[in-house]
Amino acid sequence: MVHLIRRTNGTEPVVRFFESYNRNPGAQPHELLLVMKGFDENRVPLEYEPLLGRFPHQTFFVPDTGFDINAYFAAALASHHDYFCFLNSYSIVLDKDWLRKLYYHAQKKGVGIVGATASWESVYLNVKTDMRSQIRAGVSTSQRISFFIELMKFKRDFPPFPNYHIRTNAFMLRRNLLLRIRLGNLQGKMDLYRFESGRQSLTRQLLHAGYRPLIVGKDGNAYEKEDWYKSETFRQGNQRNLLIADNQTEAYAKGDAQLKSDYSRLAWGDKAAPALG
Numbered sequence: 505m506v507h508l509i510r511r512t513n514g515t516e517p518v519v520r521f522f523e524s525y526n527r528n529p530g531a532q533p534h535e536l537l538l539v540m541k542g543f544d545e546n547r548v549p550l551e552y553e554p555l556l557g558r559f560p561h562q563t564f565f566v567p568d569t570g571f572d573i574n575a576y577f578a579a580a581l582a583s584h585h586d587y588f589c590f591l592n593s594y595s596i597v598l599d600k601d602w603l604r605k606l607y608y609h610a611q612k613k614g615v616g617i618v619g620a621t622a623s624w625e626s627v628y629l630n631v632k633t634d635m636r637s638q639i640r641a642g643v644s645t646s647q648r649i650s651f652f653i654e655l656m657k658f659k660r661d662f663p664p665f666p667n668y669h670i671r672t673n674a675f676m677l678r679r680n681l682l683l684r685i686r687l688g689n690l691q692g693k694m695d696l697y698r699f700e701s702g703r704q705s706l707t708r709q710l711l712h713a714g715y716r717p718l719i720v721g722k723d724g725n726a727y728e729k730e731d732w733y734k735s736e737t738f739r740q741g742n743q744r745n746l747l748i749a750d751n752q753t754e755a756y757a758k759g760d761a762q763l764k765s766d767y768s769r770l771a772w773g774d775k776a777a778p779a780l781g
């Protein structure tokens with residue numbers, strides 16, 4: 505199990521993760537590999553030692569460049585476990601058997617990746633909807649042309665809705681599949697969006713290779729991509745079936761009814777069923 509710790513985030517996310525990990529150890533034998541990003545001289549500072557020292561672990565140091573995905577791939581290349589589970593800096597595990605449940609479904613024939621959350625959201629549709637709103641509000645002919653050119657770029661890079669993709673905050677897959685994934689040139693945030701939900705996303709590369717992407721819920725069940733909206737894990741209902749939380753699921757949970765409705769609609773379209781408050 506790989507957990508990313510980024511120096512610039514400070515100790516608060518580390519405290520929250522390890523408190524949850526202490527309560528919910530996963531019920532599956534595993535090695536804990538901590539990817540330490542941006543730590544000078546490849547050394548864990550003193551203030552982190554009480555947080556990390558309670559748990560047997562290995563450390564893997566990377567510079568504070570690129571994105572989480574780059575660090576994950578570097579860790580996988582340096583290790584030789586058959587399966588890897590990756591949790592980002594803001595992950596909070598919510599179930600005592602979370603790792604066992606992910607691993608159980610990850611081993612099934614034909615499964616390429618399992619995740620704690622996923623979405624059908626389409627960046628292309630979001631941009632198209634926003635541009636239409638601006639046009640209705642009144643723009644010049646030159647602005648319309650500029651909008652059209654920009655929209656064609658998003659159409660080239662992102663699939664239409666429903667755009668099936670596992671979110672990369674918490675996911676598991678076999679090492680041999682991970683090393684077949686093409687990262688592309690991850691230079692900016694938009695490159696990261698392309699990797700997570702673009703036409704050559706992590707999920708779509710596995711789909712094109714004939715593998716299935718699954719969400720795994722706290723109930724222990726796995727959900728096929730057409731049924732993800734039923735899982736009540738990400739921006740749906742009160743997310744009662746969520747196995748691993750992160751900053752995005754928390755933003756939804758803390759939002760008012762309007763925000764929940766907006767977020768749920770972006771993720772699931774007419775299948776949205778947000779909590780009422």
